[in-house]
Amino acid sequence: MNELLYQFAEWLYATPWSRAIEESFYLYNWIETTHVLTVMLSLGMLIFIDLRMLGWVMPQVSAVKIAQRLNTAMMIGFVIMFITGILLFYAKPTYTIQSIWFRIKMVLLLGAFVNALLFHKRMMSSAGSWDMEPKAPAHLRLGAALSLGLWAGVVTTGRLIAYDWFHCYRDLPAAMAWAAGCVAD
Amino acid sequence: MELLPLGFFEWAESSFLGYIGKTYGGIYATLGQSVHLISLAVLGGAVLVSDFRLLGWVLRDVPSEVVAEQAHKWFKIALFTIIASGVFMAAAIAIKLYYNAAYWAKMYALIAGVLFVFLVRRPLLRGDHSQINPWVLKLVAVASILVWVSVAATGRWIGFS
Numbered sequence: 001m002n003e004l005l006y007q008f009a010e011w012l013y014a015t016p017w018s019r020a021i022e023e024s025f026y027l028y029n030w031i032e033t034t035h036v037l038t039v040m041l042s043l044g045m046l047i048f049i050d051l052r053m054l055g056w057v058m059p060q061v062s063a064v065k066i067a068q069r070l071n072t073a074m075m076i077g078f079v080i081m082f083i084t085g086i087l088l089f090y091a092k093p094t095y096t097i098q099s100i101w102f103r104i105k106m107v108l109l110l111g112a113f114v115n116a117l118l119f120h121k122r123m124m125s126s127a128g129s130w131d132m133e134p135k136a137p138a139h140l141r142l143g144a145a146l147s148l149g150l151w152a153g154v155v156t157t158g159r160l161i162a163y164d165w166f167h168c169y170r171d172l173p174a175a176m177a178w179a180a181g182c183v184a185d
Numbered sequence: 186m187e188l189l190p191l192g193f194f195e196w197a198e199s200s201f202l203g204y205i206g207k208t209y210g211g212i213y214a215t216l217g218q219s220v221h222l223i224s225l226a227v228l229g230g231a232v233l234v235s236d237f238r239l240l241g242w243v244l245r246d247v248p249s250e251v252v253a254e255q256a257h258k259w260f261k262i263a264l265f266t267i268i269a270s271g272v273f274m275a276a277a278i279a280i281k282l283y284y285n286a287a288y289w290a291k292m293y294a295l296i297a298g299v300l301f302v303f304l305v306r307r308p309l310l311r312g313d314h315s316q317i318n319p320w321v322l323k324l325v326a327v328a329s330i331l332v333w334v335s336v337a338a339t340g341r342w343i344g345f346s
Contacts (some may be wrong), residue, residue, distance in 0.1 A: 033341045039222060040229020040337060050270075051259070058255045061247050069244045073237060155226070156219040163214060185331045 002181040009093035021091040024153040033083040042077025043151055045070040053144035055135035063136055064127045065092055067120075096161065098168045100180040105157035119143040193285050198279035206277025211225035216276040221267060225337055228263035231256040232333045233311075239326035247321070253310040260302070287346040298332045301318060 012018050021028055051057040052066045089096050096102050123140055130137050136144065166172060168182035197203055206213045235256035244252055258341040276281055282288040306325055314322060 009195050029345045033338050036222070036225075036341050037334060037337055039226045040334070041233060044228075044230025044233050044253065045227035046230075047227055047261075048234050048256075057259060058247070058251065061244075061251065063291070065246070068245070068312070070234065073233070073243055140261075151226075152219075154222055156215060159218050160214055160224060 002178070003183050005087075005097050005181055006183045009097040012077070012090055012093040013019065017078050018090050018093065021087060028088075031084050031091075032088050033089060035081060036043060038077045038081040038084065039155065040077075042074055042081050043155070045074035046151065047148065049074070049145035050147050053136040053140050055141075059134035062131050062176075063133075064131050067123065076118060099161050100166045100176065101157045101160040101163070103152055103181065104181065106163070108150050108153040108157060112154060115146050115150060119147065124181065187278040187283065187289060188189070194279040194283040195300060197276045198277055202273055203240070203276035204311070206273055207214040213274065213277055217277070221270040221274060224263045224270060224342075227259055227265060228333065229337070231260035231263060235260075236326035236329050239314075239322045249314045253314075257307060257310075262266055268293075269294060285343055285346050287339055291336060291343060294332065294336040294339050298336050300326065301332055 021031065047055060049067045049070055052059075052061070053062050058066060089102075119140065122143065125137075125139065126140075134140060164170070166176055166180060168177065168180055172180065172182065198207070202338075206217060234243065234346060235253050238245075238247070238249050238252040275288075306329055309317065309321075
């Protein structure tokens with residue numbers, strides 16, 4: 001599996017656009033800047049929705065209304081964030097695919113996505129009964145807290161990708177080398 | 186133009202805070218950079234929810250006074266955390282920052298943003314919004330978005346300079 005992923009990364013690395021993005025000081029850095037700026041939009045809106053569920057912001061306003069009204073802006077932010085994220089990966093595929101932080105980030109992203117789907121389904125199925133309460137029911141508050149925790153993890157591991165403390169060219173314990181996706185040269 | 190002398194930055198880097206950030210990369214990356222980014226997300230949410238409401242893009246059926254009031258609470262928390270984590274990070278690489286143009290651009294943008302919020306935006310939005318010309322509200326929202334996006338963008342470019 002790791003071998004296959006690395007081969008795919010090597011193939012991406014060899015494509016002209018991958019080289020062009022990484023070698024362009026302004027293009028690469030502006031993609032990264034846009035990726036960070038969209039944190040303000042996507043996570044900013046998401047945090048406000050989660051905080052409302054926890055009863056910490058606008059408790060007098062319908063929780064479902066806040067979730068629905070902020071959804072479009074949040075999704076626009078996420079789309080731009082994912083596009084720029086894919087471009088950043090595309091620019092440095094062989095380094096990133098062997099980053100243990102990137103791999104943890106992907107697992108946390110998947111967790112956040114599944115949590116968001118479950119949260120939305122549960123919120124809509126029970127909306128009428130608690131919508132105007134200052135706090136959402138316990139199971140939704142748990143979902144909101146989990147969402148905040150998972151996204152804090154995504155941001156942290158995303159930031160840590162830049163650090164090579166546990167990269168494959170270092171002397172790593174076998175389990176960590178496997179988790180980072182290290183393959184023999 | 187630098188706001189503080191080089192001596193201050195030399196002192197900051199040799200301080201206990203500078204020593205911790207410089208010596209322990211894990212603490213610098215998590216308590217400094219990650220907390221800074223997470224606070225940026227909260228600040229972004231507070232600024233954008235409130236400004237998008239003033240522009241009539243979101244929560245049109247919620248009074249803008251309510252949105253502005255609630256968002257401001259979280260703005261203050263986020264700003265405090267951003268400054269605290271920013272000071273910690275800056276102490277570790279203070280001398281390098283003194284010579285970094287993007288750092289000074291960010292400091293000017295941050296000062297402009299803080300002055301704008303506490304001297305213009307907040308006093309204006311504390312009252313009844315129906316008494317304010319709608320175009321003034323929209324102008325304040327656009328200015329606010331521009332200034333805080335500038336703070337975030339120049340902040341990111343510190344690492345590239």
